[in-house]
Amino acid sequence: xxxxxxxxxxxxDQGDVHYLPGPDSSRRDDVPAGATTRLELQxxxxxxxxxxxxxxxxxxxxxxxxxxxxxxxxxxxWYLDPDGDVRGGVVLxxxxxxxxIPPLIGVFVDPGIREDGEKNRNREYDAFDARYADFLAxxxxxxxxxxxxxxxxxxDRGICGGSSGGNAAFTAAWxxxxxxxxxxxxxxxxxxxxxxxxYPALLASEPPRPLRILLQAAHRDLGWNERxxxxxxxxxxxxxxxxxxxxxxxLVVGDGGHSANHGGVLLPDALRWLWRPAGQPSTVLPH
Numbered sequence: 001x002x003x004x005x006x007x008x009x010x011x012x013d014q015g016d017v018h019y020l021p022g023p024d025s026s027r028r029d030d031v032p033a034g035a036t037t038r039l040e041l042q043x044x045x046x047x048x049x050x051x052x053x054x055x056x057x058x059x060x061x062x063x064x065x066x067x068x069x070x071x072x073x074x075x076x077x078w079y080l081d082p083d084g085d086v087r088g089g090v091v092l093x094x095x096x097x098x099x100x101i102p103p104l105i106g107v108f109v110d111p112g113i114r115e116d117g118e119k120n121r122n123r124e125y126d127a128f129d130a131r132y133a134d135f136l137a138x139x140x141x142x143x144x145x146x147x148x149x150x151x152x153x154x155x156d157r158g159i160c161g162g163s164s165g166g167n168a169a170f171t172a173a174w175x176x177x178x179x180x181x182x183x184x185x186x187x188x189x190x191x192x193x194x195x196x197x198x199y200p201a202l203l204a205s206e207p208p209r210p211l212r213i214l215l216q217a218a219h220r221d222l223g224w225n226e227r228x229x230x231x232x233x234x235x236x237x238x239x240x241x242x243x244x245x246x247x248x249x250x251l252v253v254g255d256g257g258h259s260a261n262h263g264g265v266l267l268p269d270a271l272r273w274l275w276r277p278a279g280q281p282s283t284v285l286p287h
Contacts, residue, residue: 024268046135050112074165085264125168158182186263203241
């Protein structure tokens, strides 16, 4: 099937670009708003001495008596904020109401706050280990499961994040493909992982995991024209390695710098692609 993409002129300045959100990123009068609840998690065993907030967003069409699919969002409130760049809850309500994605519960997880008041974000998100994945799988989702019936299938669980939250999403699924089968990573900070970006070499040498992955990269991301610490180049290297390894993957490249703007605008179409039925072809995203 051919997909026609309308002509759009390319901006001359690749840095000063701002993408406008589409209709699925705004509240609609004909779409019932889902219910959002807040949980407080103290003293996680994976990250002792931290506390954090978790928001659980349930679109109205979710059947409370059936195991629900789950989409975890890193940087919780930043991705949930209905007036922010991403507007995750609004997007979920619109897409579930349309039937564009299956009914699913959004779990928006803030980074930990240490006892000294400092954020634990980079320690949690940039690390190349399974601790954050284990934390989500063994502590966060069971806590949500005390109030909602959740599917235990990896294919029914996705994770999304941007910047350090983007490589955290990738690492969570890489480390625990038995718990997470779908990934969205916007402007992932592979370039600042301690010890360097491990994924191009790992993807070339290890058997493929059962993952579906969407990456977004920005032409003018941090260090875009540097030989080292080049966030744009590291995202391209991961995307190329995924393609060469035969993954169900998609790369969307946009203009602009290191911000949540383009990823936020892409979220509705990224979720459509991520949750499309098995066997459905990977179609072109419009941005």
